[in-house]
Amino acid sequence: MKKILYYVFIALILISSSCDKIDNYEIPKEILQGKLIDEITGESFITEQPNGFRIMMKEISYKDNPQPEYFWGKADGTFYNKRIFKGKYEITPIEGAFFPVEKKTLDIDGNATVDFIVTPYLSISELSVKTINDQTIEVSYRLSRNKVGDKIIDTRVFVSQNPNVGANIFDNKKSPIINLNATSDVDILKTTFRQTISNLEKGTTYYLRVGARTNNLQKRYNFTKIIEHKN
Known part of the structure; x- marks a missing residue:
């Protein structure tokens, strides 16, 4: 019995001493930033945050197939991460309302x-508010695309x-x-959509944007820029 108590006592000391160790790793401070550019407009890719897109990073400095890390992009199509360790990385935008993108190293x-x-x-395009x-x-507005993908499933004017x-x-x-x-889809791309928004409060400022989506895996919307409107 004394031996058992002795070993338990030694184990508790070891556990206690291990908890006192200080994590002396330096805080990662390298920065990764950039933006997504819409191939059609030549401007920043417009989306929302969260559920707009993510950046997938794989550090290949030491492994050929490392565990990926992720962080969210911003609504204006830019991304920024200031907590990265030095190293060689594969960078890929994913899960946005766009076709697969080639990784960059x-x-x-x-x-x-x-x-x-x-x-x-x-x-x-051809967005108009009357x-x-x-x-x-x-x-009113129209939909178009440069590349055929999943079925177009809906469109709406988001108001808030x-x-x-x-x-x-x-x-x-x-x-x-x-x-x-x-x-x-052939008929959809020929259509000028007109949606009536009613019951707006006079003198109130509203924000609106048009969204349309295909039957993509994440059900992400493609958006216009946000318009400010006051009746």
């Missing part, structure tokens, strides 16, 4: 910048009093959706 030592050109699933009366507006309007934040009663599952 770069050494991160200090401040590293890398941009990607992405092909969106859909592009929204005031009908104090409580009603009409939004919050300037971060999008699929994450919107007024459901004022954001009508058009289900396109039964309409051929």
Whole structure:
């Protein structure tokens, strides 16, 4: 019995001493930044945050197939991470409303910048907002694409009093959706969509943007820029 108590006592000492060890690893301080460029518009890829896109990083300095790390991109298509260890990385934008992107390899030592050109699933153009009366507006637009992908499934005008309007934040009663599952993509791309937004409060500032999506794996929307509107 004394031997058992002795060994238990020694084990407790070892556990206690291991807890006192100080983590002396330096905080990672290298920076990775960049942006996604819309192939169609030549401008930054417009999305939302979160659920817009992620950056996947693989440090290949020591392993051929390392465990990937991820961080979210921003709504304006840029990305920024200031907590990275020095090393050689494979960088890939993923899970956005765009076709697969080729990875890029770069050494991160200090401040590293890398941009990607992405092909969106859909592009929204000819956007127009027309005031009908104090409580009603009409939004018109067209859809297009440079590359055929999944079926186009819906489009809607997202409306909110919050300037971060999008699929994450919107007024459901004022954001009508058009289900396109039964309409051929050929017909969709020929259509000028017109959506009426009613019951707006006079003198109130609203924020709106058009979104459209294909039946992609993450069900991500392609968006227009946010428009500020006051009736």
